[in-house]
Amino acid sequence: MAPTENATTATTATPGAPTGLQKAVRWHPPSYDIRVEEIPIPQIEHPDDAIVKITLAALCGSDLHIYRGHGGVSEVHTCGHEFIGEVVALGSSFGKDVKGRPALYSSLKVGDRIVSPFTVNCGECSVCRLGYTGRCPEGFLFGSPALNGGQAQYIRVPKAGGTLFNLSDPSTWSSSMSAEERKNALANLSDSSLLMLADILPTGVFAALQAINHPKVQPVLTGKPWPLCFTGAGDGVSILEEDRVFTAAIIGLGPVGVCAAISLLDTVSTGKIPFRIIAIDPNAARREKMKVVYDTIDASGKAGGEFSVLSIDEAKAKAKEWTNGVGCTAVLEVVGNVSALNLSYELVSAFGVIVSVGVHGEPPLPFTGRQVYNKNVSLDFGRCPARAMFPPAFDLLVKRQDIFGSIGEPASLIDSVVDFGKAAESYSAFDKGEVGKVIFDPWK
Amino acid sequence: MAPTENATTATTATPGAPTGLQKAVRWHPPSYDIRVEEIPIPQIEHPDDAIVKITLAALCGSDLHIYRGHGGVSEVHTCGHEFIGEVVALGSSFGKDVKGRPALYSSLKVGDRIVSPFTVNCGECSVCRLGYTGRCPEGFLFGSPALNGGQAQYIRVPKAGGTLFNLSDPSTWSSSMSAEERKNALANLSDSSLLMLADILPTGVFAALQAINHPKVQPVLTGKPWPLCFTGAGDGVSILEEDRVFTAAIIGLGPVGVCAAISLLDTVSTGKIPFRIIAIDPNAARREKMKVVYDTIDASGKAGGEFSVLSIDEAKAKAKEWTNGVGCTAVLEVVGNVSALNLSYELVSAFGVIVSVGVHGEPPLPFTGRQVYNKNVSLDFGRCPARAMFPPAFDLLVKRQDIFGSIGEPASLIDSVVDFGKAAESYSAFDKGEVGKVIFDPWK
Numbered sequence: 001m002a003p004t005e006n007a008t009t010a011t012t013a014t015p016g017a018p019t020g021l022q023k024a025v026r027w028h029p030p031s032y033d034i035r036v037e038e039i040p041i042p043q044i045e046h047p048d049d050a051i052v053k054i055t056l057a058a059l060c061g062s063d064l065h066i067y068r069g070h071g072g073v074s075e076v077h078t079c080g081h082e083f084i085g086e087v088v089a090l091g092s093s094f095g096k097d098v099k100g101r102p103a104l105y106s107s108l109k110v111g112d113r114i115v116s117p118f119t120v121n122c123g124e125c126s127v128c129r130l131g132y133t134g135r136c137p138e139g140f141l142f143g144s145p146a147l148n149g150g151q152a153q154y155i156r157v158p159k160a161g162g163t164l165f166n167l168s169d170p171s172t173w174s175s176s177m178s179a180e181e182r183k184n185a186l187a188n189l190s191d192s193s194l195l196m197l198a199d200i201l202p203t204g205v206f207a208a209l210q211a212i213n214h215p216k217v218q219p220v221l222t223g224k225p226w227p228l229c230f231t232g233a234g235d236g237v238s239i240l241e242e243d244r245v246f247t248a249a250i251i252g253l254g255p256v257g258v259c260a261a262i263s264l265l266d267t268v269s270t271g272k273i274p275f276r277i278i279a280i281d282p283n284a285a286r287r288e289k290m291k292v293v294y295d296t297i298d299a300s301g302k303a304g305g306e307f308s309v310l311s312i313d314e315a316k317a318k319a320k321e322w323t324n325g326v327g328c329t330a331v332l333e334v335v336g337n338v339s340a341l342n343l344s345y346e347l348v349s350a351f352g353v354i355v356s357v358g359v360h361g362e363p364p365l366p367f368t369g370r371q372v373y374n375k376n377v378s379l380d381f382g383r384c385p386a387r388a389m390f391p392p393a394f395d396l397l398v399k400r401q402d403i404f405g406s407i408g409e410p411a412s413l414i415d416s417v418v419d420f421g422k423a424a425e426s427y428s429a430f431d432k433g434e435v436g437k438v439i440f441d442p443w444k
Numbered sequence: 445m446a447p448t449e450n451a452t453t454a455t456t457a458t459p460g461a462p463t464g465l466q467k468a469v470r471w472h473p474p475s476y477d478i479r480v481e482e483i484p485i486p487q488i489e490h491p492d493d494a495i496v497k498i499t500l501a502a503l504c505g506s507d508l509h510i511y512r513g514h515g516g517v518s519e520v521h522t523c524g525h526e527f528i529g530e531v532v533a534l535g536s537s538f539g540k541d542v543k544g545r546p547a548l549y550s551s552l553k554v555g556d557r558i559v560s561p562f563t564v565n566c567g568e569c570s571v572c573r574l575g576y577t578g579r580c581p582e583g584f585l586f587g588s589p590a591l592n593g594g595q596a597q598y599i600r601v602p603k604a605g606g607t608l609f610n611l612s613d614p615s616t617w618s619s620s621m622s623a624e625e626r627k628n629a630l631a632n633l634s635d636s637s638l639l640m641l642a643d644i645l646p647t648g649v650f651a652a653l654q655a656i657n658h659p660k661v662q663p664v665l666t667g668k669p670w671p672l673c674f675t676g677a678g679d680g681v682s683i684l685e686e687d688r689v690f691t692a693a694i695i696g697l698g699p700v701g702v703c704a705a706i707s708l709l710d711t712v713s714t715g716k717i718p719f720r721i722i723a724i725d726p727n728a729a730r731r732e733k734m735k736v737v738y739d740t741i742d743a744s745g746k747a748g749g750e751f752s753v754l755s756i757d758e759a760k761a762k763a764k765e766w767t768n769g770v771g772c773t774a775v776l777e778v779v780g781n782v783s784a785l786n787l788s789y790e791l792v793s794a795f796g797v798i799v800s801v802g803v804h805g806e807p808p809l810p811f812t813g814r815q816v817y818n819k820n821v822s823l824d825f826g827r828c829p830a831r832a833m834f835p836p837a838f839d840l841l842v843k844r845q846d847i848f849g850s851i852g853e854p855a856s857l858i859d860s861v862v863d864f865g866k867a868a869e870s871y872s873a874f875d876k877g878e879v880g881k882v883i884f885d886p887w888k
Binding site: 072101102103104123124126127128129130131132134135137162172173174210213214215216219220225226235236237238239240242243324326336337338341349350351356358359360361362363364365366367368369370372373374375376377378379380381382383385388 | 545547567568570574575606618654659663664669681781782785793794800803806809810821824825829
């Protein structure tokens with residue numbers, strides 16, 4: 001990752017910043033049409049912008065919504081919302097220590113190594129401050145008609161001081177590790193590993209954390225009945241050891257589903273929580289990947305409990321067996337379609353929690369009011385606030401380099417790194433479930 | 445509340461328990477057909493049963509689902525799931541101290557004053573122990589074809605040791621008050637006041653607690669960003685005072701909605717949480733009641749913040765004004781229909797929480813997958829676990845006797861106490877929104 005030829009000179013939107021044409025992976029309407037085209041290198045348009053030279057960009061399952069023509073968009077744009085790279089130009093807002101603005105406006109420099117969350121967020125509105133960066137009112141999704149994506153050689157990042165993570169300055173985020181430990185860890189982390197922080201790892205952690213933190217799940221974990229008012233004092237009703245097995249299902253074992261499983265397993269293992277987790281996918285290759293990942297985690301001595309990787313019908317039977325017909329305390333839905341939601345409902349217990357991080361489209365939710373009332377279902381939908389989730393995702397990334405640190409191994413989440421010449425065929429193969437996660441090197 | 449003539453002799457299912465005929469309010473299919481009929485006094489059918497002589501029984505908004513023919517039932521049955529009374533017979537399970545069984549199996553006695561939650565729960569399965577008594581697999585709703593209700597002179601209570609609250613023995617539940625304080629409080633609480641514990645007060649508390657306890661609401665209350673990982677350490681993004689105003693909407697100001705408002709106001713006032721709460725109902729009489737209740741609470745010096753009682757259109761404008769267009773952090777849906785859910789979605793913020801305690805029927809949820817994804821909505825549906833919610837509901841009942849302790853006053857939730865001769869007309873008037881909560885005295 002040597003600095004680019006322009007990196008040392010382009011401290012603001014100066015003529016020293018890169019200009020001319022670049023290669024980019026572009027989507028064309030109506031569907032299944034991916035082309036590599038030459039388009040202008042983006043320039044600073046707003047004082048809060050950064051221009052980033054992209055080192056690696058990944059193909060994500062949610063790119064397929066637009067690819068298939070289901071995204072509700074019809075305009076040509078540069079694809080991709082997962083990228084890592086290096087700052088080559090900064091707008092005039094940078095280099096100034098303005099009270100109340102995110103710290104990166106004063107500290108980010110040309111030449112810094114960055115990873116970006118998959119959405120822009122300002123970092124200075126109430127929504128961002130509360131941690132809900134994925135829904136910043138000034139936010140955009142990279143790789144959409146509103147904002148060109150990262151499957152290119154350069155990208156413009158709006159609100160860059162609120163959006164980017166500066167991997168060259170670990171003092172700009174908190175962690176369970178010290179800044180020194182983070183610095184040492186970063187020196188050993190490959191770009192392909194750090195790229196997991198753009199979306200799939202925080203989204204997996206987001207799914208797991210929402211389940212674990214939900215008040216309806218807490219009684220199983222803490223032994224204190226919901227809502228901490230049916231206490232056993234006098235009434236003779238107390239939670240028993242047998243009630244304290246955390247039962248969960250993970251539906252969809254694409255890269256995000258596997259990340260959700262890794263995060264959930266890390267949490268229950270660290271917390272010494274007995275568990276029975278069912279990981280579900282109709283695709284045998286994905287199940288095989290999940291099994292190898294679990295064996296890797298298990299082999300490292302951190303896991304306890306029971307974990308079963310199953311097809312849909314097998315999972316229904318196993319959930320009944322493991323929960324005495326009551327259903328799972330939590331279901332993580334990592335697919336984003338109606339059949340996955342129906343399976344979630346079937347598997348969840350009364351007063352259980354369905355966490356859905358799948359990107360859903362136009363179809364209505366497949367539940368009647370009576371169904372959700374009768375089962376006292378809790379549902380948490382939506383996009384990961386990746387900017388806010390970065391600290392725990394980073395810690396997990398460092399901890400599980402046995403999985404995230406490699407490419408093309410049985411336990412790797414990344415299948416291969418390819419050049420843009422393979423973009424169209426990679427989209428097609430990924431769409432058909434023939435390959436796992438693919439990364440593009442725009443400079444190959 | 446003098447003991448009945450049989451009370452001192454019927455210690456088990458003995459011939460001394462009451463027999464013969466009784467008066468009961470019965471629903472007849474298909475709809476709007478309420479009749480007072482003579483039916484046999486129920487008898488002990490199972491060792492865990494209790495027979496209760498009913499002192500007062502109430503008419504509840506959710507009785508209207510069956511009344512209108514929307515309940516999906518077609519069999520004649522005794523109505524009502526809110527009742528208070530006195531034990532007149534107990535099955536053979538009682539009077540025995542069996543390890544692992546709820547304490548009431550050893551301590552409940554003929555002659556004890558009880559109030560019942562609106563559903564049966566065994567108190568000895570995993571679901572009950574976790575606090576989810578409203579969905580006990582052995583549970584039933586009183587006043588349904590599966591189990592005759594409380595608008596009668598006598599009722600059979602299955603699983604009575606797990607289900608009932610013994611108001612004669614305050615040592616059988618926990619509370620923020622001492623057992624002595626509870627005993628003194630009970631001596632001053634009327635039956636009509638305690639009857640609020642059967643459903644409407646715990647359901648209101650349940651709605652408020654689910655909102656307050658939700659992890660997505662916590663950042664506003666605690667000042668710590670969700671999910672407690674976007675800390676301001678280094679990144680310069682911290683929650684400000686202005687972000688910490690709890691904004692909420694309550695949709696539906698029937699008795700449960702008013703109870704939800706009282707509980708929410710009690711929680712935010714006690715916690716000194718700045719708030720802006722909008723209470724919404726299209727019915728002017730209900731809005732007037734809510735205003736008087738709020739003034740009563742406010743007059744007692746416990747409330748702070750802003751509270752506005754509005755019609756639907758006014759509420760939409762106020763929510764925009766109070767939240768800068770972002771929407772409310774929490775919406776409590778206390779109606780149970782599609783238009784209330786649509787309004788909830790419109791009013792809630794991204795990453796906000798919709799708590800729905802309304803009893804929903806067959807219509808599908810009115811949301812597309814894209815809508816719930818795009819707003820990162822959390823939803824908590826379903827029935828109150830009233831047995832588990834009794835302790836905080838009792839404490840609030842004692843605290844707010846200015847509201848719950850009276851009948852027919854401007855701030856009362858109970859409009860009147862009538863005899864069964866007024867049953868049919870009371871259902872009809874309640875259905876049309878012409879009266880508030882009505883209580884039946886079966887012995888008048």
